[in-house]
Amino acid sequence: MSILTNPLYRPLLEVARTARNGVVYGGKIRFSHALVINLLYRSGSLRPRMIEVLKATKNHAEVLASFAVIYKMVLGVLVNEQVLGSNSKALSKFVAGCFGSWIVYSQHFGYFHPGITHQITLYCFSRVLLAVSKIILDQYLNCSNPSFKVAGTSMQNYKNLSLNQKSKLKQQYYNKAWKYFAVLTWGLVMFIYDYQPQYLQSSLRHSMHYIYDVELDSWGTWKEFFGI
Template sequence: MSILTNPLYRPLLEIIRSARNGVVYGGKIRFSHALVINLLYRSGPPFPRLKQVLEATKNHAEVLASFAVIYKICCKVLANDALLGPKNSRLIKFLAGAFGSWIVYSQHFNYFHPGITHQITLYCFSRVLIAVGKMALDSYLGNFQPQFKNYTGDIILYDNLTTNQQKKLKQAIYNKSWKYFAVLTWALVMLIYDYQPQYLQSSLRHSMAYIYDVEMETWGSWRELFGI
């Protein structure tokens, strides 16, 4: 029996595989992003700029791989704990995620790149916020059974709607919630950018300056205006 097929080594192989996937994914995402940012917003000799791109790529891959390793190790350790055991998989994953983020994303140890850990955490927060909203809506609809009017004007409970009607109803609520969320988010972003821009994340601040702060620019021709 080889190492790859030996159950004894399976937990270790899973940890190594997660680390490898974190490196690959982080490298792909950050390299393209950092390359575009350098080409658009920065100037200077090409080799120092390329070095910055590679450094950012390494840092992003390091963050994702490190969290993956810590998270998987915690899951394996806690699953064998007598108090928790494999039956409490949700609690195990919650605790493993909390511990991994304390090491990698919280900047408690100041080891990982703060800009990248902030970006990833804020990215996840927006997704978590939307997911929690959807979970709360599903829980409300299922537990409290609100009443709705159908196309004939009759009152009908949520559970008595067809599956397709329930899906359309939830999608309509999701869409309306997203509209308010988008409006409030961008209103606050533009207000903060005008009032206290130093509090915004640096890449967001730079991109907004590039897009919106054009009042002082001058163009001598249509070619200059369109950057041709």
């Protein structure tokens, strides 16, 4: 029996695999992003700019891989040792996620790049907020059983709707949640950028300066205007 098929080594292999996946995914995401930003918005010789790209890629990969390793190791201990009980895998995942985030994303220890950990955390926050709003909506619909007027029919209780009608109804509210979230987010971003821009994350601040502060630019020719 080889190591790959030996159940004894399976937990270690899973940790190694998740670390590898974190490195690959983080490298792909950050390399392309950093490369475009440096080529389009940075000036200077090419070599130091490419070094910045590689450093950003390395930092992003380290963050994702480190969290993945810590999460899988802690989860393995909690589940296999039944620390939180025999039927608490979901709670174990929550605790493992919190512990891994405390090590990697909270900047409590200062081991990882703060800009990258902030970006990833804020990215996840928006997704979590939208997911929570959907969970609350589903709980409300299933528990309160409100009535709705469906096209071509009279008022009906939610539980009496067909699966297709329920899906369309929930999608309408999901879309509204996203619209309100997008409107509020960008309204606040533009307000903060004008009011106290130093509180925004640096890469967001720099990109907004490049895009929106065109009144500070000057152009003598069309070539300069189009950046040719």
